[in-house]
Amino acid sequence: MIPASFDYVRADNADHAIKLLAEHGDDAKLLAGGHSLLPLMKLRLATPSVLVDVGRLSDLSYIRDAGDHVAVGALTRHHDLEHSDLLGSDVPLLRHAAGQVGDPQVRHRGTIGGSIAHGDPASDLPAVLLALRATMVAQGPNGTREIGVDDFFTGFLETALAPDELLTEIRVPKATGAGWSFQKFNRRAQDWAIVGVACVKNGSTGIGLVNMGPTPLRATAAENAASGGASASDAANVADQDTDPPADLNASEEFRRHLVKVLVRRALEEAGS
Amino acid sequence: MKVSIRVNGQSTDNDVEPRLLLVQYLRDVVGLTGTNIGCDTSSCGACTVHLNGEAVKSCTVLAVQADGADITTIEGLAKDGQLHPMQAAFQDNHGLQCGFCTPGMVMAAVSLVNEGRVTDERSVREGLEGNLCRCTGYHNIVQSVLAGAKSGASK
Numbered sequence: 001m002i003p004a005s006f007d008y009v010r011a012d013n014a015d016h017a018i019k020l021l022a023e024h025g026d027d028a029k030l031l032a033g034g035h036s037l038l039p040l041m042k043l044r045l046a047t048p049s050v051l052v053d054v055g056r057l058s059d060l061s062y063i064r065d066a067g068d069h070v071a072v073g074a075l076t077r078h079h080d081l082e083h084s085d086l087l088g089s090d091v092p093l094l095r096h097a098a099g100q101v102g103d104p105q106v107r108h109r110g111t112i113g114g115s116i117a118h119g120d121p122a123s124d125l126p127a128v129l130l131a132l133r134a135t136m137v138a139q140g141p142n143g144t145r146e147i148g149v150d151d152f153f154t155g156f157l158e159t160a161l162a163p164d165e166l167l168t169e170i171r172v173p174k175a176t177g178a179g180w181s182f183q184k185f186n187r188r189a190q191d192w193a194i195v196g197v198a199c200v201k202n203g204s205t206g207i208g209l210v211n212m213g214p215t216p217l218r219a220t221a222a223e224n225a226a227s228g229g230a231s232a233s234d235a236a237n238v239a240d241q242d243t244d245p246p247a248d249l250n251a252s253e254e255f256r257r258h259l260v261k262v263l264v265r266r267a268l269e270e271a272g273s
Numbered sequence: 274m275k276v277s278i279r280v281n282g283q284s285t286d287n288d289v290e291p292r293l294l295l296v297q298y299l300r301d302v303v304g305l306t307g308t309n310i311g312c313d314t315s316s317c318g319a320c321t322v323h324l325n326g327e328a329v330k331s332c333t334v335l336a337v338q339a340d341g342a343d344i345t346t347i348e349g350l351a352k353d354g355q356l357h358p359m360q361a362a363f364q365d366n367h368g369l370q371c372g373f374c375t376p377g378m379v380m381a382a383v384s385l386v387n388e389g390r391v392t393d394e395r396s397v398r399e400g401l402e403g404n405l406c407r408c409t410g411y412h413n414i415v416q417s418v419l420a421g422a423k424s425g426a427s428k
Contacts, residue, residue, distance in 0.1 A: 001313050002292060003292045005291075010337075031335075031338075034334065034335065038335070039315055039333060042313070102315075102403065103404075104381070104385065104400060105329050105381065105403045106315060108324075108327045108329050109333070
């Protein structure tokens with residue numbers, strides 16, 4: 001399978017990338033590790049006429065202690081997240097979940113920024129960032145702005161990023177010592193989650209859901225119940241509230257609604273409900 | 274677009290279309306057909322090669338992304354007519370049946386060993402999650418990787 005023809009330009013730095021995006025408008029797509037975009041292009045489900053390659057912007061690959069949060073550069077690969085000692089101590093949920101993305105080969109190429117900017121509801125990391133209440137930093141022609149994770153995922157494969165903006169950093173509040181759990185239910189090791197649940201208990205409870213609607217979703221009702229002292233099974237019973245799970249060859253909508261309750265209960269129990 | 278890619282230690286310079294995949298570059302432009310195309314959807318791992326020393330699926334990398342990189346394919350493992358220890362381990366342990374997945378299995382296994390991720394059988398099974406064997410010959414593949422790791426099959 002071969003992608004449709006496109007022009008390829010390589011960005012020298014973030015400013016250059018934004019300039020190239022402004023120049024080429026809606027027809028351009030950013031290319032990082034390519035492990036979300038290239039498969040779509042090979043199936044001709046995406047046919048951008050210009051690819052702006054930001055894969056070499058190594059100054060956007062970092063994991064830094066920034067006081068109350070960990071700052072993760074958008075070009076940081078899953079492989080680097082899964083081996084980060086800093087994440088291991090301060091955000092172990094993110095480190096663990098990054099190690100569950102795809103397989104080792106995929107994790108050598110795929111980046112956190114690429115995964116987040118793609119906005120796929122079946123991806124693992126968006127749900128993790130929902131649970132952790134992360135903040136995205138986007139750079140555009142007029143400077144940078146912060147976007148809270150709850151405002152970031154706007155539709156199926158759509159995000160709040162403007163066509164001329166580049167996601168540069170993900171700010172993840174520290175959850176040192178917090179209880180956490182990541183539940184990924186799939187049939188084969190490397191598959192996408194049929195349903196996934198990311199959970200962190202850090203005073204209040206954060207729960208992000210994988211593959212339970214057209215966007216990555218927060219399980220607000222279950223969070224509120226758990227934060228209010230409900231038992232794990234009582235909180236899990238409302239985990240499918242305000243979700244809109246898809247039906248596909250792996251699972252019906254009904255099965256996903258059942259599964260999410262089971263997985264949220266397990267997650268709350270493991271995180272220490 | 275002009276690309277310059279080192280393949281198994283040899284410089285290759287070619288003018289390619291941006292949409293050319295690395296696996297096609299290796300097979301059709303450079304002429305090294307040891308790297309197989311299996312699923313073509315980044316699932317099966319048959320196309321696994323090393324990009325700057327790390328295992329990647331070459332069906333999901335553009336040749337232009339590999340511009341300036343060092344690529345090692347299955348053809349680059351044997352040195353001076355001697356099989357690489359991991360290749361020898363696959364031979365000794367009957368780690369292949371039809372052989373289609375083998376180049377990818379061996380390249381993925383060497384990458385795992387280089388990263389120090391082969392500790393026990395479970396680590397091998399998890400480490401090879403991105404490589405599928407349609408003969409389902411996993412038992413001997415796992416034994417091969419464990420043996421290869423023991424015989425110092427890094428690099």
